[in-house]
Amino acid sequence: MEHGDSLLVLMARGNPxxxxxxxxxxxxxxxxGAWAIYAATEQDIEALERELTVEADAQARKVAVYGDMLKxxxxxxxxxxxxxxxxxxRVDKVLRHSLNxxxxxxxxxxxxxxxxxxxxxxxxxxxxxxxxxxxxxALFAVLIADEGHRMSRLNALIPExxxxxxELTIVQKHQAGG
Numbered sequence: 579m580e581h582g583d584s585l586l587v588l589m590a591r592g593n594p595x596x597x598x599x600x601x602x603x604x605x606x607x608x609x610x611g612a613w614a615i616y617a618a619t620e621q622d623i624e625a626l627e628r629e630l631t632v633e634a635d636a637q638a639r640k641v642a643v644y645g646d647m648l649k650x651x652x653x654x655x656x657x658x659x660x661x662x663x664x665x666x667x668r669v670d671k672v673l674r675h676s677l678n679x680x681x682x683x684x685x686x687x688x689x690x691x692x693x694x695x696x697x698x699x700x701x702x703x704x705x706x707x708x709x710x711x712x713x714x715x716a717l718f719a720v721l722i723a724d725e726g727h728r729m730s731r732l733n734a735l736i737p738e739x740x741x742x743x744x745e746l747t748i749v750q751k752h753q754a755g756g
Contacts, residue, residue: 581607582711589704594695595680595687598703601710602677608714609647609666615717616658617650618642665713673706705744712736712743 581604588597614623625641628634642650648670650656651663679686690699712732719728736743 582707585707594700595690599680601703601707602681604707604710608710611717613642613647613650617656705742708743
């Protein structure tokens with residue numbers, strides 16, 4: 579959620595390249611949350627919960643990097659909702675390479691810096707960030723044992739904010755049992 583908030587602040591300050599790089603961090607944080615809930619082993623979680631030391635940091639860096647988390651969520655037997663896995667895969671497929679470019683100062687931000695960052699692209703980045711925040715909220719709702727009440731509330735909010743979200747299937751289909 580912090581990354582999504584920061585993305586909006588960066589956009590408002592006129593820093594769209596850095597804001598777009600932040601979208602990658604936001605997505606990976608949400609991906610790690612999904613992985614932690616649905617695919618991580620007890621040993622993985624224990625490694626991430628250790629006290630912050632140099633050794634613990636080195637061990638934690640070996641626990642489920644980006645590609646490993648995606649594979650674990652896609653693995654047969656993983657109890658992640660299929661719609662979540664599909665949505666994460668779609669975001670990965672559509673955005674990974676361009677977001678990597680923004681994170682690593684590649685072609686995309688160089689061209690955007692010299693040619694400008696068009697308003698439709700600004701809006702697309704913000705909408706995508708909103709969608710990832712919505713997916714993160716759905717993950718939070720899954721963690722709360724309230725018989726789906728929070729997920730229902732989240733689903734009820736989606737239509738009110740349709741104008742600031744891209745096509746988003748994760749929340750509605752999760753409620754329907756997907």
